[in-house]
Each structure stands twice: as structure tokens, then as C-alpha cells.
Amino acid sequence: MQIDLPVIWAAIIGLGVFIYVMLDGFDLGIGLLFPFFEAKNDRQVMLNTVAPVWDGNETFLVLGGAGLYGAFPVVYSTLLPANYLPLILMVVGLIFRGAAFELRGKATRTQHAWDLAFICGSGLAALCQGIVLGSLLQGIKIADGRFVGGPFDWLSPFSLFCGIGVLITYATLGCGWLILKTEGELQRNMRQLMRPLVCVLLGAITIVSLWTVIGLPAVAHRWFGSGNLGWFLPVPLLVIACVWGIFRSVRLQHEAMPFILTLAICFLGYSGLLISIWPNIVPPSLSIWEASSSPSSQLFALVGTVIILPIILVYNAMQYRVFRGKVREGDPGYH
């Protein structure tokens, strides 16, 4: 039997992107929660919960980019030009927040400016990621393997709303993470913030789902037209179950459960998206097989990935283990 390399690569990149959303989601989310916590000490603790890991989290974004580049160069050379401005703004956002991590503690007079850079950088990066996602769902004009649309094709009410959706998702993830990693007053405040955040998140998911189904006939056909509805129906039901679980665990003061359930919602939303576009990689027309690089390229990169990716996951997990437990004021971090 012939191994279907493009499918394997699509799975690897899908996994990589999901890990990215999961990990950088909560650490971008911390930037989004900054405005709700004015006190200097609180902000310091919030930042220190991710100080040792943010860099590793962001590396998954580079993996997603490099994986696409290696396995599906056509996606790289169509999706990226189509989303030129949002991607540029996304990396600008990442630059500002990455620099804020390093420089905030060293600045004395300008610390407020760096806090602002951290908030805006995180927000801009999250918003732009959502816009790119939205524009991908809408579909991208491709002819002969080249992007043939205009420079502002990505801009639409739908893609902007997807941007807001991602903002809310990341803020919720960040809040769940901080419930896990903090204690005392700060943790209580996080728990209070979690309830409204989850409600808004549920609203956003509902609107994006309905909008996709109503506005994008191809996606609607995929969900309702192909007779697979029985298989796909658990997705929305499980989302509602998770939201209920988060409310319950916040009330019962669980430490980790709100974060885990938020991750579960992300996973469900993400799998919903995959169902919507599969087996295309750039809707409406480019499938994963058409977008693939040469088999020898995919195989060469695959050999290394299969060996190395598990090792990477192990030592990334070890890093989280080393820095497990609550973060307190005065712990080593950025000062």
C-alpha cells in the first residue's frame, strides 16, 4: 500500500497548529487580560507564569510556517500573499510583545509603555490570526498555483468577526491558565472573570458557526448535505457540555479543570474547522494533494519529523514540569 504522504503531513501540521493555538493561546491571552489587572505585582506574577515557556510556545508557530513551507509550498505561496497585511501586522504584534517580555522588567520610567506594547502586541497578533483564519474559510482566489485576488480580499465582516472570536478564545485560555497558576486574591479575580468570558466565547462560537453555515454554502453542504450529520452533531453538543463544566468547576473552585475544559472547547472548535475545509487546504479549490511538494521533499522532512517531534514534545513537557506549581511574587522571572 502506498503511504499517503500529503495526508500524514496535513495531520502533522494540523497537530502543530493546534498545539500552537493551545500554548500561545494562553500566553497571548495573558496580554489580553492585562488591562483588567492594574496592580504592578499582579501583572508581574501573570507575566512570570509564562516567562520560561513563551518562547517555546511561539516556536510552534514557526513550525507551522516551516512545515507548510516544506510540505505544501503552494499553500505558503498563495495563503501568505493573500493575507499580506494581516500577517505583517501579526508579526509586528509578536515583535512588540516578545520585546516587552524582555524589556519590561529592565525599564523603570517606561514600564507603562511596555505594558501597553504587551497588551496591544498580544491583541494585534491574536486579531490578525483570526482574520487569516476567517479569510481562509471564505476562500482564496487561486489560478495556476498563484494568488490572483486583490490586496484587501481578506477584509470582510466575517474575517473581522473571526478575529474577535480568536481574541475571546485566547483571553479565555489565558484566564483558565492563570486560575491554574496563581493563588489568593489574583486567583479569585480570575475565577470571577472566567464566567463572563466563557459566555462571550460561547456566543462568538455560535455566531461564527451560524455565519459559516449561512454565508458559505460549501461549508453548509459539508455539514448538512453529505449525510454525515450524525457524526458531526456531537461537536456542538460537547461544546455546550464543556461550558457547563467550566461554570461548575469555577463554582467548586477547581484549580485545573477550567483550563482543561477551555482547551477542550478549543479542540472542538478546531476540529469543527477541519471538518469544514477538509480535504481542501486552501478553500475553495486547492486540495492537500494538489498543494504538496515533491514526494522526496515530503519524505525527507517526514523521517526527521517522526523521530524528532515526539522528543520535542517530551522535553517541552519536561520544561512545564520543571516550572509546575503556583507562581508567587518574587519568584525567579523577569524583574
Place this chain on the structure above:
Amino acid sequence: MEIFDAFHLARLQFAFTVSFHIVFPAISIGMASFLAVLEWRWLLTGDTAYKDMFLFWSKIFAVGFGMGVVSGVVMAYEFGTNWSGFSSIAGNITGPLLTYEVLTAFFLEAGFLGVMLFGWHRVSPRAHFFATLMVAVGTLISTFWILASNSFMHTPQGYVIENGRIVPVDWFKVIFNPSFPYRLAHMTIAAFIVAGFIVAACGAWHLLHGRRDKPVMRSFSMALWILLLLTPIQILVGDAHGLNTRKYQPAKIAAIEGLWETEKGGTALNLVGLPDMDAEVTRYAIQIPHLGSLILTHSWNGEIRGLKEFPPQDRPYSPIIFWTFRLMAGLGMLMLLTALVGLLLRIRGQLYETRWFQRFVFCMGPSGIVALLAGWITTEVGRQPWTVYGVLRTVDSLSPVDAQQAGVSLLIFVLVYFLVFGVGIYYMLMMMKRGPDEHIERRDQRKHPVLHNRALEALEGE
């Protein structure tokens, strides 16, 4: 030809972003290995001066590394946004190589950086040393892959063209292409030299300002030892790299030397001059007979091909690389001189007391960075008008972007880079100005960070 069309703006943008970027990884590569040596010495000897040095330089390393990561993300996405022609035609080669870089290097660095910077009290000293070692190894692996990819663009082999795309057939040949070993050695040593001069200059500054404590003196001394070892090797490697380039990219060598005619019976070296691309001459040239042949062929009468042998549309722009090359080579000689004078003063026992030398070393602080940039400009501009030498022209590598997109994004990057990285560099300089702390060990003991004795800390008013 329009200067501010999408093509030139995109090139300008790439040149700008990559020039900013390369400085930070170079510092990280050199500094990471330096840190590993410091920690190893500390574990071996128990001398706390090494640990003070480690803590000091690791803070500067952290800022540099962070800047390198964020400016690197830009590069990875620029291939798609501005250079999608390149990505889709050469992506079969450069894509997997970049994937390997991310998998084997970036994750290794990122995965252990947290422990290295923040994990002192959470892991044993040996485990910490392991983390530092992994970060250092990660930076070197990263150098390996990115230079394999870059060298392929200069001296491609092991591929075929299928449906207008470059398709790999022999990965071993792709990676170990003819210019790769030379470029890898030259760049790795350059990164060490960059870090060496930064450490030396910082030490010189504090010696000039009267500090004579161990971390300061030892930083100065260690850096000068490293430079004494590396600068002569670098000059030899650079020479070998030049011979390699003459063989595989003769047009680049001709442009570097401002050489138009292929001369019989030995070629002179243009020491200085102004190459004129239109008139096909090098004006105001001051020449030394036979020296060109001697350097580039290691023989008295060796033949070097002149630029006129190549059609005008295949010639690199000589006026730039003629001078960037001379800047790099000149600085290289000055570096060697610095290291030799340092050795002389050391033998005489005057290393820490010779103020003029310390001032000189301080001024040489950025020389590594300047030489590195000049060298990269030489080799990259020298590859033009190709992105993959002899296979893919730069013009055909461009994305379907218009001048407005390329121009606006360039403007955004210029503003953001000067703001963010300007501030980053400012803080790195401020930290170096403050210098290493001597008493870190004692303060740590007082705070009992491992025990988290909150009552005690409250008593002490912390």
C-alpha cells in the same frame, strides 16, 4: 528601470529585515557557547567569579535571543508574503531544510532556555549545565541548517528541474554542497568573534573605569584568548572560502575585485577604486601587481576571470561588494592585530594597565558585527541577479505584490525595528555599562529562594 517598484522595495525590505536579524543570532551563537564554557568552568573549579560572569552575560544573552526569535519569525513569513515565487519554485529544497532547523534547533533552544534562565533553583547544577549545553548546541545546529539552505542557493547541486520547480534527488549532495563547509566554518567562527569582541569591549570599558574585580578582568582576558585563537583561523578559512567562490561563482569574485578583463600572466589586486558598471572600468584604482593572483589562486600567474566574460544581465553590482569586502577584510586584519597586541601586553604583564589598548579594544567592540554584516552583504549581493545561483532569477522569485504593499510593509518594519530593536540594543548596552554584580551569591543565600520562607521574608521586609 523604476527604483521604487515592488521588486526593489521587496529586496530592500528583505535586506533590511535580514540585516537586523542576523546580528542577534550571531550574538546568541557566540554567547551561548561562551556561557556553556563559563558554567563548565564554574562546576569544575567552584570559583564563583565564573558564576557571576554567567549570570551577567546570560541576561544580555536573553535579550539578544528574544530579539533574534521575534525578528526571525518575520523572516520565515517574508518568504511567503514577498517571495512566493522563490517559495514555490525552491520550496522543495529550502522548505524541508527550514523544517529541520525548527525541529532540531529552535525547539531545542526554546525548550531549555527557560531552565537556563529561570531554573537555577528548580533543577540541580548538573541539570542546569545540561540545559545551557543544549541551548548552545541548539544555536550551532541552527547555524548548520540555515547555512546549508543558504549555501544551496549559492552553489546548488543534487536537484533536477521538474515542471518548472526545483526537485531534490540527492539530499546529501543538496546539504553538503560545494560552498557549505566553508560558509559554515566562516559564519560560526564569525559569530564567536562577534561575541568575543562584545565581551572584550565590555571588559575594557570597566577596566577603564577603574574596576579590577575578577569577573571584569576575567571577561577581558578570556575574550582576548578566544580572539587570539579564532582571528587567525578565520583569516585562513576566509581565504579558503575565497578560492571556493572563485571556482563556483567567478562573477562574484570578479565583482568583488573590480576586475573587468581576464588578464594573462598574473592579475593585480585593486587595493581601492570605484567600479563603474556602465563604463566597465574600475576608476582611480590603486593596484599591486600579481597580488590578486597570489591571493585568489595561490600562484604568481594564476588566471582570474574578469566581469566582461559574463553577460551584463548576469553581473553582480560591483561598487557595493567591492567596498563591503574591503571593509570586512580590513576589519579582519585589525582584529588579528588587536589579538596579537593583547598577547604581547599579556606577556609583558601589562594587559590590565594599558589604557590606550583598552580604549582601542572598546572601539573595536562593534567590529565583529560590522564585519559580519559587510561579509553577508558581499556574498548575497554577489549572488545577484540570482536567488538560486544560475537557476532562479531574483526577478522571478517575487510574489504578486504591488509597490504599495511592499512599500507600506517596508515602512512599518523600519519604524517598528528601530523602535523595538533600538530599545533592545539600548538595554543591552545599559546592562553592559552596569557590569557584572560581584555579590550575587551572598544575596541569594539571604533570600532563601528554595525554601520560600515567607515569614522570614516578611520579617526582612521583602
